[in-house]
Amino acid sequence: MSFQPTIPLPGIAGWRFLERTQAAQQAAFDKGAELKRDIAYFEANIGGVTSAAELVGDRRLLKVALGAFGLEGELDKRAFIRKVLEEGTTEPRAFANRLTEPAYAKLSEAFGFGDPGGARTGESGFAARITDAYRTRAFEAAVGETSNDLRLAMNFRREMVEMSRGPDGANWFSVLGSKPLRQVFEKAYGLPAAFAKIDVDRQREVMRDKTAALFGTDKLTAFQDPAAVEKVINRFLARAQIEAGAAAAGPASAALTLLQNASGEASQGLFNLLAARS
Known part of the structure; x- marks a missing residue:
């Protein structure tokens, strides 16, 4: 049975508790067998994937790829995700750039299949970056099973760091x-x-x-x-x-x-x- 984060109180009190215990709870969560299997499989195989078609054709790889960007709910939309990945992000009218949710463009840019430089899956550190993000998002999702408000708060804290660094x-x-x-x-x-x-x-x-x-x-x-x-x-x-x-x-x-x-x-x-x- 996988570790389930403990949130004994609602609202701000629960948030304070989570802040104090997050490192320890994340460490316990990371030891979960399913999470470790997902990450090991991704790290062992993603380097050989050079196209969007190959990625969406492997459900286990796609699960980690999407989960790393908070898009785990899109796992069954393979044709849609393939189009997101294949058109890249360099062109303003690329499919990912026309979608309202910015996570799609981040996904496409990270993998690079549709951009001039091509697939980034074989780059040093690529697999680790994706699996680190997957661990973080998976823990947030587990927190959300107890309190979706706290999951939203965790996501907000993390995402606003990146957002605040963009153009004014x-x-x-x-x-x-x-x-x-x-x-x-x-x-x-x-x-x-x-x-x-x-x-x-x-x-x-x-x-x-x-x-x-x-x-x-x-x-x-x-x-x-x-x-x-x-x-x-x-x-x-x-x-x-x-x-x-x-x-x-x-x-x-x-x-x-x-x-x-x-x-x-x-x-x-x-x-x-x-x-x-x-």
Whole structure:
């Protein structure tokens, strides 16, 4: 039986516990037999794969390749993934570049099948880079079986490091294209469900305005500061915990909604208390 990460508490308390114990829990998780078999197989065989067709034709290799980029749910979409890989990323109209989710372009660029330099699978360190990413993502997925909110928080912390290093402001569209990142930002910033339906340029403007109000700049470079990343995560988890508590109230939730509509002071006070650590 594989190791299942322990998350004894919900929300911010659970996040604090996970931060303290993550290294030890990840180490225990990495010893799982299935994970070790997947990684060993990938490292032994990926160097001989020189085309997208070969990769998608081997389900065990494809499982690791997709999992390393958070695309494990696409394992059965082999024709789709082959097109992503074969067209590369150098041309603006390449298939991966036209998809909203940025993970596809990252996958295609990493393997290089459709780019001028060709397959990167035989490069020194390639297999290790992919399997390291696979371990990380697999652990996050295991955390998500207990708390999807904490999985989203872990993904946000990791992804924003990369996003914040891009051209100033340009990568807001990448944020908006990433469903996991969107979920964290939207809840942390208190945006309604209808937000996703408005014009994408307006969405970027709102995200920039909210970020500027909190951090003094509307650019993603704000998240080069780990404290800024942690502040967004705290706000996200606080709101998620408040919403979960309201939902658990059952019939009482209707009365709670009326009270909140009349005066948001109590819930806002709780939110401020929970989000104070940043």
